[in-house]
Amino acid sequence: MADPESAAADRTSSQQATARAWFETLQNRLVAAFEALEDAADGPRHPLAQAEPGRFDRKAWSRSDHTGAPGGGGKMAMLKGRVFEKAGIHSSTVFGTFAPEFAATIPGAAADPRFWASGISLIAHPWNPNVPAVHMNTRFVVTTQSWFGGGADLTPVLDKRRRQDDPDTQDFHTAFRQACADHAAVAPYDKFKTWCDDYFHLKHRNEPRGIGGIFYDYLSGDAFDPHLAFTKAVGEAFLDIYPKLVMRNLGTGWTSDNEREQLVRRGRYVEFNLLYDRGTIFGLKTGGNVESILSSLPPRVEWP
Numbered sequence: 186m187a188d189p190e191s192a193a194a195d196r197t198s199s200q201q202a203t204a205r206a207w208f209e210t211l212q213n214r215l216v217a218a219f220e221a222l223e224d225a226a227d228g229p230r231h232p233l234a235q236a237e238p239g240r241f242d243r244k245a246w247s248r249s250d251h252t253g254a255p256g257g258g259g260k261m262a263m264l265k266g267r268v269f270e271k272a273g274i275h276s277s278t279v280f281g282t283f284a285p286e287f288a289a290t291i292p293g294a295a296a297d298p299r300f301w302a303s304g305i306s307l308i309a310h311p312w313n314p315n316v317p318a319v320h321m322n323t324r325f326v327v328t329t330q331s332w333f334g335g336g337a338d339l340t341p342v343l344d345k346r347r348r349q350d351d352p353d354t355q356d357f358h359t360a361f362r363q364a365c366a367d368h369a370a371v372a373p374y375d376k377f378k379t380w381c382d383d384y385f386h387l388k389h390r391n392e393p394r395g396i397g398g399i400f401y402d403y404l405s406g407d408a409f410d411p412h413l414a415f416t417k418a419v420g421e422a423f424l425d426i427y428p429k430l431v432m433r434n435l436g437t438g439w440t441s442d443n444e445r446e447q448l449v450r451r452g453r454y455v456e457f458n459l460l461y462d463r464g465t466i467f468g469l470k471t472g473g474n475v476e477s478i479l480s481s482l483p484p485r486v487e488w489p
Contacts, residue, residue, distance in 0.1 A: 208325075209305075215424060229313070246477065252282060256280055261275050268435065272308065273481065300471075306322040314443040316434045321423045334404065337398045338396075347396055357430065360426035362378075364415070365377060367418055451487075
């Protein structure tokens, strides 16, 4: 969203192009990594899972803003396979004007409702209850202000694995602690870890969604280069650690009780995403692709 009246218009446009290119590149790399996991799968399989390695179904979409004007779009990539019951890896770049009632809730949009936003979002629900569900997203938003946000969090679905001393938990935290340490001037790990714990909390149940990770927002675009570098590090850390956790657990068998526990835990996931998740609310309020926005919801779920 380049403003011709602003002396910083060219710089902002260049930043937008750079951020968008990274998110789309990361999407392609993550798609390749998840398909490689499908290829490498060797172990017990769910009876409903397909026998052949899954492949992502890619679909482009476009949107109009609330005035009916063209407003960008995105690229969906959805997978159903023998490792993942459902996985979505989506990139999008949208722009336009916020509806007045929503503009008041967004930094820098109250006086000028024009916006531009680009990002990537990933959600994975594996078949095997021993393999943790996971979420990752990063984004760059421009109004009269600009900022980066995002993070990643892990959701083991078995209570015995939802522990801070579990190897998966420790390795996931270590990966993002290192990403923050490598960019310590702009990424305080303790703050971002606590932010994640507070954000991914089901207030109505007074329980965490998972074991945490990191969450950050409003990292100013005025310091574009260091904040983009950190945002890239978040994507790289996820790309490195999550496939390792999948392969570590993929050969472990499970019981019918384990599967029911998985489905009940998925119910908690649904509750959080529909009641509290900012990304879901932002996407729906800005006329995003509903199929993409709600692809985070698991395909099978139970409530006790």
